[in-house]
Every structure is written in structure tokens, then in C-alpha cells.
Amino acid sequence: MSTALPTRTLGTTGTRTATLGLGCMGMSALYGEADRAESIATVHAALDAGVTLLDTGDFYAMGHNEMLLGEALRTAPAAARENALTSVKFGALRGPDGAWNSYDARPEAVKNFAAYSLQRLGVDHIDIYRPARLDPEVPIEETVGAIAELVEQGYVRHIGLSEVGADTIRRAAATAPISDLQIEYSLISRGIEDSILPTVRELGIGVTAYGVLSRGLISGHFTRDRELGAGDFRAFSPRFQGENLQHNLDLVEQLRKIAEQKGVSVAQIAIAWVAGRGEDIVPLIGARRRDRLTEALGSLNVTLDATDLAAIEEAVPADAAAGDRYPAAQMAHLDSER
Numbered sequence: 001m002s003t004a005l006p007t008r009t010l011g012t013t014g015t016r017t018a019t020l021g022l023g024c025m026g027m028s029a030l031y032g033e034a035d036r037a038e039s040i041a042t043v044h045a046a047l048d049a050g051v052t053l054l055d056t057g058d059f060y061a062m063g064h065n066e067m068l069l070g071e072a073l074r075t076a077p078a079a080a081r082e083n084a085l086t087s088v089k090f091g092a093l094r095g096p097d098g099a100w101n102s103y104d105a106r107p108e109a110v111k112n113f114a115a116y117s118l119q120r121l122g123v124d125h126i127d128i129y130r131p132a133r134l135d136p137e138v139p140i141e142e143t144v145g146a147i148a149e150l151v152e153q154g155y156v157r158h159i160g161l162s163e164v165g166a167d168t169i170r171r172a173a174a175t176a177p178i179s180d181l182q183i184e185y186s187l188i189s190r191g192i193e194d195s196i197l198p199t200v201r202e203l204g205i206g207v208t209a210y211g212v213l214s215r216g217l218i219s220g221h222f223t224r225d226r227e228l229g230a231g232d233f234r235a236f237s238p239r240f241q242g243e244n245l246q247h248n249l250d251l252v253e254q255l256r257k258i259a260e261q262k263g264v265s266v267a268q269i270a271i272a273w274v275a276g277r278g279e280d281i282v283p284l285i286g287a288r289r290r291d292r293l294t295e296a297l298g299s300l301n302v303t304l305d306a307t308d309l310a311a312i313e314e315a316v317p318a319d320a321a322a323g324d325r326y327p328a329a330q331m332a333h334l335d336s337e338r
């Protein structure tokens, strides 16, 4: 096994991890059909390459993603498994038809969700445990307090947050040590730069950035005529609709010129840009195939100098994207957007 990847520490109290983490969500159908055997092979290849942080959520296809990750961990070589760090989100309440209903982060729900996640993953502890969204009915202190109890009991190692704003981050951090905030951050999703990023930096909290490729939109592989199945999140995402999609893919073509000049891929530029925003940021890569993983890991060899960064900024200025990053109903659940 290679351990040659560079590493970063998540916050002042968090864990050390390879600079890139693997997000497993797309391996459970949220981006259309996924190949189970290839997904597991991708997790194994990531671990073999030195990736350590593996991100999932108990609600990703209603436990499917955790069971898939559990199988991948069980069948990985022991040394790789020992280095693996699980990052698990909980709280989203689903329906049998796949509906996204609401969130539940009451203390008793936190413990119930954790009990099921430990079983599905087949592990005796979760490395980072976090509510996927703020439950508006439950003070964040109560949710974080419940996770802190799980830390004391050894079931969880670190407490994380997801998609919450500066006030909630402060309240959470006043309750217990927080390792990292998981939040969307990419060339075309830069909302965290105003108040959220300065707040986590002040408090010594790291960032695990997701949507670094804007769910494939700015990967350089997304084609204008791609058909999206009904179960694909992107079929409903404003950024993937009609004129918005055409506008956003025009931005990608600007990026492609810069990538070609540097002899790298568009995805590598997009990932390197996020990784370059600070040592406290760990991009989560949503690769579900080994070829995509290899491409993503190649971004670690891409250095963006001041000239590159200026060209990128000109090609894709902040706020250049057309369309919100979530449909309106889901935007309403984002404490980070208030």
C-alpha cells in the first residue's frame, strides 16, 4: 500500500487525513446508476493509494451506501482498513418512495441513528459523526451534546457539522470540540468565503469540501446533451437545467483552455483550486470509478501559481454560475444560506 499522499489535519482538535477524501454518495444511485463492484473497487483503490477519509450518510439510498462502504472495508486488506476514517452524516428522514421529508437531530435520534450506522458499516466506532442539516426544532447544543456523549462512550471519535452558518458553528463549538464543517465549496459555489470560512478559521475548525466538481458539472466530462434519470439529483438541480446548464458549461469551456495550456484536465484544475484555498480544507472527491479516482488524485500534482489563479478567476469569476446549488425546497434547509 502506498502512503505517499500528502496529509492535512482537520481543525485543531480533529484527525489527520490524506489531503483528498473520497465521497461515496454517488456509489448509491444519487447520480444515476452506479456499478457496485466498480464502486467497491474504487474504495479499495483509494485506500491503496493512501486516501483515508471516506464520507457517507445513513440516508444515502436508505442505508445502501453505508452497507456498500461496510463491504468495501470488510474486503479491504487489513492495513488499508486500519488507515480508513469514516465520516458519517445522519438526520435526514426519507420515505419508502425516496422522498426527502425532514430532519431529526434530537439526542435520542442521534443515538438511534448511530447504533444503526455502526451495524451497517461493521465498525466499532465512527471517526467523524455529523448532522447533515440543522434540525430547526432542536438547539444545536442538544445535538452536539448527544454526539459528545457518544465520543465519551467511544462510539465516535470526532464531531463534525454540515451546511450550517456562522452562528450555529459558534454555538456548536461552544458546546464541544468540532473537527470540521462539511460544506459545498467549488469554483462556482463560493458562498462560504464571506462569513463561514473566516468563522471556522477563527475557531480552528477544518473544512471537508464537497461538490468540488459541482456534482460533475465542472468536471469537464459533463456533456450538454446528457440524459439524467429520474432518481438523479441533477435532474432537479437548478444548475443543470436548460439555459443555466448551457451557461455553466460555457464556463467549463473557459476553464478547459487553461487546463489544456497546463497539460492537465478540467477536473484536476477544479480540485487543485479548492485544495489550494488553504491547508485547512480537505476536498471530498465524488469518484465512483477507478479512472475518475486516478484523475482526481492527479490533481495533487497540479500547482496553480498566481498567473494561473488570475486566469481562473477571469474565466470563472465568483458568482459566475447560473442557478442555485439546490432546488428551492432543499435550499430552505440550508442554515448556511441564511
Ligand SMILES: NC(=O)c1ccc[n+]([C@@H]2O[C@H](COP(=O)([O-])OP(=O)(O)OC[C@H]3O[C@@H](n4cnc5c(N)ncnc54)[C@H](OP(=O)(O)O)[C@@H]3O)[C@@H](O)[C@H]2O)c1
Pocket: 022, 023, 024, 025, 026, 031, 055, 056, 057, 089, 132, 162, 163, 182, 183, 209, 210, 211, 212, 213, 214, 215, 216, 217, 219, 221, 267, 284, 285, 286, 287, 288, 289, 291, 292, 293, 295, 296
Ligand atoms: N454534506 C452535504 O450536504 C453533502 C452533500 C453532497 C455530497 N456530500 C458528500 O461529498 C461527496 C462529494 O460530493 P459530490 O459527489 O457531489 O462531488 P463532486 O466530486 O463534485 O461530483 C462527483 C461527480 O463528478 C463526476 N466526475 C467527473 N470526473 C470526476 C473525477 N475525476 N473525480 C470525481 N468525480 C468526477 C462524477 O460523475 P461520473 O461518475 O458520472 O463521472 C460524479 O458523479 C459525496 O460523495 C458525499 O459523500 C455531502
